Amino acid sequence: MDTTSLRQGYAELIAEARRGGFGQPPAGEWSAEQIIAHVAANDELLAETTEHVLSGNRRAYYNHDAVDTAKLTEIVAAHGNLEALTDWLEKTSSRLVELAGRLDEKMPTMVHTTIRDGDLTRVDQPWPWPRAIKVQAGHHLPAHLAQLRALRV
Structure with missing residues (x-):
């Protein structure tokens, strides 16, 4: 799978996080640290x-733990600061990009995918797994980049 847009999305998000200078979020929204977490x-x-998927197993993807604000607050506390969280993001994104590069788009494996966004369920159905990675690159990362930029003081 071509990971060019995924790599670019992460590079932009990580660079924005490294710039720092973020203010407090509006009530009910995530802080810069929570976004990166x-x-x-x-x-x-x-x-x-x-x-x-690469090993031939079909495991459902469910993003609940990554959108739970209380869990994100715990993750932030465990890492300590935005710099440490951004270091962690560099590691997780590198791993995902490497794995995504090994996916074969011509042989997409269907994975039951559940994507929650706040109280809304955006997706709850089988998806070709490369599509989930494309959503990460084309929608998810740009949305969080915009969130970070909106927090800049």
């Missing part, structure tokens, strides 16, 4: 599912 935690879930 969310993306990195989601990367781990995506990478785990991708590993299963």
Whole structure:
């Protein structure tokens, strides 16, 4: 699978996080630290599912743990600061990009995919797994990049 857009999306998000200078989020929205924790935690879930796909297993993908604000707050506390979270994101994104590069788009494996966004369920059906990776590159990363930029003071 071509991972060019995925690599670019991560490079932009990581560079934005490294710039820092973020203010407090509006009530009910995530902080810069929570945004980066969310993306990195989601990367781990995506990478785990991708590993299963590559090994011939079908494992469902469910992003619940990566969107739970209380869990994100715990992750932030465990890492300590935005710099450490961004270091973690570099590792998780590198792993996911490497695994995604091994996917064969011509032989897409169907994976039951559940994507929650706040209280909304955006997806709850079998998806060709490369499509989930394309959504990460084309929608998910740009959306969180915009969130970070909106937090800049």
